[in-house]
Amino acid sequence: MPNNNNKIYDKNKIVIGIVIFLIISLFPIWYNHFKNVPAPDPLLTEKAKIAKECVLPKVLMKTEHMQLLNSWRDSVVRDGKRLYTNSQGKVFDMSLSNGCLDCHSNKKDFCDRCHNYASVRPYCFDCHIDNPKEKK
Amino acid sequence: MNVHYMFSLIVVIGLVLLAYVGVEVLGLKAIFGVVLPYAAFLTFLIGVAYKVIDWAKSPVPFRITTTGGQQKSLPWIKSAKIDNPDCSVGVVVRMLTEILFFRSLFRNTKAELKEGNKFSYEWEKWLWIFAILFHWSFAVVLVRHFRLFTEPVPYLLQLLENLDGFFQIGIPVVFLSGLLLLAGVTYLFLRRIFIPQIKYISLAADYFPLFLIFGIAFTGILMRYFTKTDIVAVKQLTMGLVTLHPTVPATIGFIFYVHLFLVCVLLAYFPFSKLMHLGGIFLSPTRNLPGNTRAVRHINPWNYPVKVHTYDEYEEEFREKMIEAGLPVEKEE
Numbered sequence: 001m002p003n004n005n006n007k008i009y010d011k012n013k014i015v016i017g018i019v020i021f022l023i024i025s026l027f028p029i030w031y032n033h034f035k036n037v038p039a040p041d042p043l044l045t046e047k048a049k050i051a052k053e054c055v056l057p058k059v060l061m062k063t064e065h066m067q068l069l070n071s072w073r074d075s076v077v078r079d080g081k082r083l084y085t086n087s088q089g090k091v092f093d094m095s096l097s098n099g100c101l102d103c104h105s106n107k108k109d110f111c112d113r114c115h116n117y118a119s120v121r122p123y124c125f126d127c128h129i130d131n132p133k134e135k136k
Numbered sequence: 137m138n139v140h141y142m143f144s145l146i147v148v149i150g151l152v153l154l155a156y157v158g159v160e161v162l163g164l165k166a167i168f169g170v171v172l173p174y175a176a177f178l179t180f181l182i183g184v185a186y187k188v189i190d191w192a193k194s195p196v197p198f199r200i201t202t203t204g205g206q207q208k209s210l211p212w213i214k215s216a217k218i219d220n221p222d223c224s225v226g227v228v229v230r231m232l233t234e235i236l237f238f239r240s241l242f243r244n245t246k247a248e249l250k251e252g253n254k255f256s257y258e259w260e261k262w263l264w265i266f267a268i269l270f271h272w273s274f275a276v277v278l279v280r281h282f283r284l285f286t287e288p289v290p291y292l293l294q295l296l297e298n299l300d301g302f303f304q305i306g307i308p309v310v311f312l313s314g315l316l317l318l319a320g321v322t323y324l325f326l327r328r329i330f331i332p333q334i335k336y337i338s339l340a341a342d343y344f345p346l347f348l349i350f351g352i353a354f355t356g357i358l359m360r361y362f363t364k365t366d367i368v369a370v371k372q373l374t375m376g377l378v379t380l381h382p383t384v385p386a387t388i389g390f391i392f393y394v395h396l397f398l399v400c401v402l403l404a405y406f407p408f409s410k411l412m413h414l415g416g417i418f419l420s421p422t423r424n425l426p427g428n429t430r431a432v433r434h435i436n437p438w439n440y441p442v443k444v445h446t447y448d449e450y451e452e453e454f455r456e457k458m459i460e461a462g463l464p465v466e467k468e469e
Contacts, residue, residue, distance in 0.1 A: 028285035
């Protein structure tokens with residue numbers, strides 16, 4: 001006669017198990033204390049503000065800058081080609097330190113803000129630190 | 137062609153299309169980004185708790201531990217402490233090795249007729265290897281996703297990410313766990329297709345979670361390495377969910393909503409499917425009971441409360457008549 005008396009066997013162990021399950025499952029809820037952090041706002045330098053346009057439109061830069069840099073690296077290191085022409089016909093020097101970081105010289109307030117928020121630690125910066133810049 | 141996997145495949149494709157149409161055509165971003173995740177997560181929590189409590193109501197009529205070694209008996213007979221544990225420490229070790237390393241699956245063998253009709257068992261480790269691969273990489277992938285649910289991101293999580301991307305292939309770095317998860321789920325699917333006996337016993341409920349998990353891993357990998365999505369906006373949405381201040385950023389592409397919707401389906405489907413082996417493994421009487429049948433009496437909780445009339449009571453009732461009839465009695469008064 002299974003289930004005839006609706007009794008929970010080993011009730012203590014079952015309750016402890018369910019409580020542990022709930023604590024683990026709800027980790028993000030209690031970890032953040034219900035406090036939402038505003039989205040990071042990367043700060044533009046004066047130079048970047050004056051230039052107005054980056055290599056690609058802002059939306060694309062936001063999502064695809066890492067792939068662009070990766071293709072630049074391949075192009076420079078493997079083929080020795082250092083010039084990039086964007087869709088508007090503007091030509092750029094393919095260089096992280098002399099190109100990107102020249103305009104966006106504030107790594108801490110520009111790159112790192114989103115990178116930290118998204119927990120990304122690109123190894124580009126292992127070598128390409130802001131200062132001293134690479135020599136031409 | 138097989139109706140079971142075709143059915144599951146079509147359902148998963150339908151779910152993907154549903155999310156696509158819902159977000160891109162109908163613009164129901166708040167439904168797919170906020171309402172459904174909350175509903176699915178609640179279903180998951182309540183469903184799992186309900187299932188476990190329901191299972192706990194089933195009595196275990198007798199000790200049905202499976203034994204993989206000598207039970208503890210006389211002191212000079214060596215007993216298997218883990219395979220046939222006699223105390224709770226042994227049970228804990230046995231459960232841990234079962235849950236973390238799938239110990240009983242490791243003993244998996246393949247039965248085959250060889251050289252005509254010679255019956256033989258052969259060791260078969262592929263299922264164990266890919267099961268370990270699948271479950272552990274799934275766990276790593278799951279834990280990694282907590283970078284989207286925590287601010288600041290805990291140090292241990294960053295360490296795990298660094299380990300996962302150890303080979304620093306490409307930008308963003310390839311996370312090995314994602315690829316291993318795909319490999320694992322692919323093997324688990326292919327064995328159901330190519331091994332005739334397994335194909336015979338496989339039903340839609342076996343294929344559906346595999347296709348679903350494949351879809352989740354695939355869309356995730358697609359988003360990370362190929363089509364790209366605005367990860368900062370994604371984190372705004374996920375953080376909004378866990379801090380109970382839901383927001384729906386406008387800049388997230390539909391592929392994210394497909395991914396999220398499949399995860400929601402997985403969560404909501406979880407408690408009512410074979411996936412509940414997550415909870416079930418803890419409640420397996422063949423694994424979690426000590427093998428102490430010779431030392432401890434286990435009373436069947438099913439036992440019906442039988443009305444008994446002991447001999448003492450019987451004699452009490454009929455003593456005078458028994459003496460009259462000349463029958464022997466225990467107590468003469």
